[in-house]
Amino acid sequence: MTTEHRDLVAAGASAGGVEALRALVAGLPAGYPGAVLVVLHVPRAAPSALPAILSRSGPLPAAPARDGDLVRGGTVYVAPADHHLLLLDGHLRLSRGPAENGHRPGIDPLFRSVARAAGRRAIGVVLSGARDDGAAGLAAIASRGGTTVVQDPEDALHPWMPRAALETVVADHIAPAAAIGPLLAALTATPLAPGPDPGPDPLLDSEVAMSELFPMTSDRIGTPTGFGCPSCGGGLFQIEGKPLPRFRCRVGHAWSPESLLDEQAEALESALWMALRALKEKAELSRRMAAGGRERYLSAAEDAEAAAGTLRELIARLGATAAG
Template identity: 45%
Template sequence: MDVVPPFRRNLVVVGASAGGVEALRSVMSALPADFPATVVVTMHLGPGTHSALARILDRAGPLPATTARHGGALEPGTVHVAPPDRHLLTDDGVLVLTQGPTEDGHRPAINATFRSAALTGGPRVIGVILSGALDDGAAGLRAIVDRGGLAVVQDPGDALYRGMPESALSVVDTEYVARAGEIGAVLDKLVRMPVDPVEAAPPSDTLLLEDRIAREGVRLGALRPAERGMGSGYTCPDCQGSLTEVDPVGRYRCRIGHAWSAQALLAAHDGEFQFALMKALRALDEKAALARKLAAQAGGVRPRGLAGRYAASAREATDAADTLRRFLLDASDEADETTGEPAPG
């Protein structure tokens, strides 16, 4: 086990998703110009987007914010922001950008950033979870705490989307739960506090496995035969490959390496289900319209029963479409009432 010399916590990793821009601005505005630690920010971004997040955070407070560069140094008093379509990792004082497999459908993924910080920083790391849907970041925050680091979580009642803060709090005990506008002061206090020498706990096999996959990129055989274990019976929404459970709390990987939490997997399959129903609704509407057209054309043609059969087919398709449409509307209303959050994109 690696022995850590006397230190102060000098690496802050922050994860955010839906509703996270405002939370991040609140945090950055409260950090002082002489903040002595490095800040690394990962927020879910679409692969084809052009992100202005670094510019937004640069204007939000006194600390300079920049889009992370591969091989760039971890600079104290600087905010490094993950770019679209790259995982942002840390390694021996530098930043690493990879095209590792998506996690919960995201690249960059918060868990990937947090795991790498837990491995390379150990007790020097503070992990921060802000507003977002579902549970990305919860497993990574747990890894940080397991390695001796600290957890800070936005008060779910203060978050625009409470899914990520609540998921983090369900797996990590922390006394540092605060409103976004208060987190900057909490962080400033924690990074200036001298800490006694700490021996970092050894990383778990699961932590090493998932960090390796994030660093190596997408490839067949990301899970080696000895690591695959028993199949879960579930399939990967990204590639339709079989999923192996890599963590007993419910984290899954396919052979290519795509990662899913149980919560994200459920949401992804719900999206597939909704898509299939929408296709069925479209097919029924088109069938009804075409059958009505054929019934009209066959009205004066013998045998006269042909028009009646087309009309019956149109009524049958219309009734089925109306039933399916009501089901979709009711399901959408129930989802809004239960989560208060949009479906994941």
């Protein structure tokens, strides 16, 4: 009977994540036998410098993930810009599937694929970042018997992503970034005790499929919500989950409640600025008409200016609420 080890690490980070990832890889030993798959939220149009940064920061080589490569131990694989990084059948897959929580690469798609492929051998690591990408994916790893690690929010430059993970999952380990590398080495060196096979998970299978843009019908996604997708405008379906549900549209764009609220707030502010511009233009045009001898347009200008003032106050109040 072959002894199993926790040898597949999926790490996700966003704002402040470069520093956390550098600290993590610096703490790994030179002979670390596991593979580390990394997603850092980066602009879609810019090539990532993260592989070079991580290669200089620790003893393991770091490289951009390439589609179809066999995963090998002792290597750090980094998701390239504008591609989800997935683990399927022991090989890396790069996908331009639908964005999740507004990101591609997204952390949740990687975590779900690792949970599905590795089960109890998986270790999920959530590091510094904003919003809550990675929380649902970490829950998937936990549900398949994998090990969950979260950077101590007090140690993170941006603590919201670790906090969201801790609100979603009872983490097996909470540690500062500098201690996570040695922790991973200890976890990988410890053989897994015999445990039950968690069995198939149709929802997890379908969500990994969505990351690959396989055909998916609405009855397999969830319950219609009446909300619109911020990415494409299509209707959102609710996927039940604990402690909070998530949302997907028909083509696969996915949102956590927090990310969806943030995107709705940005869309609302954008709409208010557009309305303010239209009112200012109406007021200016009406005053020009009134100056040309058509005084009846003066009241229209005054009404538009008053409405514009109300909109400015509303935008300021919304901004103050978000800051608080």
